[in-house]
Amino acid sequence: MDRVDDVLARVREAGGRVTSTKRAVVTVVSSNADAHLTAEQIAEQVLRNLPDSHISTVYRILHELEDLGIVRHVHLGHGPSTYHLAADHHHHAVCESCGVVVELPSDLYDDVAARISADHGFELDVPHFALAGRCRSCATA
Amino acid sequence: MDRVDDVLARVREAGGRVTSTKRAVVTVVSSNADAHLTAEQIAEQVLRNLPDSHISTVYRILHELEDLGIVRHVHLGHGPSTYHLAADHHHHAVCESCGVVVELPSDLYDDVAARISADHGFELDVPHFALAGRCRSCATA
DNA sequence: ATAATTGCAAAGTCTTTGCAGTTTG
DNA sequence: CAAACTGCAAAGACTTTGCAATTAT
Numbered sequence: 001m002d003r004v005d006d007v008l009a010r011v012r013e014a015g016g017r018v019t020s021t022k023r024a025v026v027t028v029v030s031s032n033a034d035a036h037l038t039a040e041q042i043a044e045q046v047l048r049n050l051p052d053s054h055i056s057t058v059y060r061i062l063h064e065l066e067d068l069g070i071v072r073h074v075h076l077g078h079g080p081s082t083y084h085l086a087a088d089h090h091h092h093a094v095c096e097s098c099g100v101v102v103e104l105p106s107d108l109y110d111d112v113a114a115r116i117s118a119d120h121g122f123e124l125d126v127p128h129f130a131l132a133g134r135c136r137s138c139a140t141a
Numbered sequence: 142m143d144r145v146d147d148v149l150a151r152v153r154e155a156g157g158r159v160t161s162t163k164r165a166v167v168t169v170v171s172s173n174a175d176a177h178l179t180a181e182q183i184a185e186q187v188l189r190n191l192p193d194s195h196i197s198t199v200y201r202i203l204h205e206l207e208d209l210g211i212v213r214h215v216h217l218g219h220g221p222s223t224y225h226l227a228a229d230h231h232h233h234a235v236c237e238s239c240g241v242v243v244e245l246p247s248d249l250y251d252d253v254a255a256r257i258s259a260d261h262g263f264e265l266d267v268p269h270f271a272l273a274g275r276c277r278s279c280a281t282a
Numbered sequence: 283a284t285a286a287t288t289g290c291a292a293a294g295t296c297t298t299t300g301c302a303g304t305t306t307g
Numbered sequence: 308c309a310a311a312c313t314g315c316a317a318a319g320a321c322t323t324t325g326c327a328a329t330t331a332t
Contacts, residue, residue: 012307015310015311016311016312017305017306017307017310017311017312018306018307019305019306019311019312019313021312021313022312038296039296039297040296052313052314053313053314054313054314054315055297056297056298056299056313056314056315056316057312057313057314059296059297059298060298060312060313061312063298075216075270079295079296080295080296080297081296081297093257093261093263093265095263096266102257102261102263104257104261108253108256108257109253111252111253112249112250112252112253115249116234116243116245116249116272116274120234120243120245120276120277121276121277121280122234122236122243122274122275122276122277122280123274123275123280124234124272124273124274125237125272125273125274125275127272127273128270128273129216129269129270129271130270131257131265131266131268132265132266132268132269133257133263133264133265133266134263134264134266135261135262135263136261136262136263139262139263139264153332156285156286157286157287158285158286158287158330158331158332159331159332160286160287160288160330160331162287162288163287179321180321180322181321193288193289194288194289195288195289195290196322197288197289197290197291197322197323197324198287198288198289200321200322200323201287201288201323202287204323220320220321221320221321221322222321222322
């Protein structure tokens with residue numbers, strides 16, 4: 001029923017095993033659907049309940065979930081990657097001044113993608129990197 | 142007259158000093174206008190003539206030139222940054238399969254930028270990260 | 283002179299990996 | 308039981324930094 005259980009079922013289907021850390025990672029990512037959590041932030045939350053887990057395990061689980069198409073990672077800037085559910089389509093713009101993340105509609109690149117496809121035969125992926133600029137308050141300040 | 146000399150003049154204007162490594166870095170970047178050189182590749186070329194230079198110096202010079210608006214760095218993917226003259230406007234798409242870099246017109250994002258500005262008051266910078274996808278040959282293969 | 287710059291080695295950040303022991307199915 | 312998974316410590320990739328010595332102006 002739960003999104004978490006659905007995900008864990010998919011993990012098992014793929015031959016993976018369900019461990020407590022894996023369950024915790026899935027739970028954290030699922031309950032922060034709109035957040036842009038880094039591996040470190042995810043690990044921090046996981047370790048609150050499972051103090052013997054390790055961030056390297058979190059990285060491995062995140063990769064597994066990404067291979068299964070459940071999770072995606074996005075680069076908001078020069079720092080660490082951030083992770084979110086793949087089902088959650090949206091694009092991002094990050095203010096270089098204050099760091100705020102603006103969520104953008106998922107059709108944002110449709111015209112650009114069509115143009116690149118027509119002109120170059122290049123088929124664009126869902127962008128993997130955020131746009132950068134200045135948010136309203138910082139732009140006028 | 143030379144673009145290299147123009148750049149070095151600007152460096153001096155800004156209070157910087159012209160050293161042999163700096164001249165070499167500027168020369169390498171200027172003579173590879175369309176390439177997407179990493180710091181390591183730039184250092185490699187510099188070291189051919191100045192074997193006692195060091196890549197950390199190249200990084201420092203690249204930063205200085207970037208602060209002066211002469212050079213920009215772009216991330217083509219998950220690897221190292223690539224550097225090119227700022228005067229050389231263009232955007233990039235990288236094939237995730239074969240790695241080829243497609244250069245895209247500099248007005249590519251104009252509509253997207255206008256839309257984000259109108260809807261969110263967010264003023265987009267020149268993108269700093271390449272788009273990713275599949276080039277014509279890899280998309281059809 | 284004197285402030286900028288350098289080479290070097292060390293540290294920093296984020297992520298991956300080898301391995302020996304543990305756990306899941 | 309066998310394969311998957313784990314914690315840990317170490318390594319890896321890329322970049323930055325502290326410092327004492329050197330160099331440009």
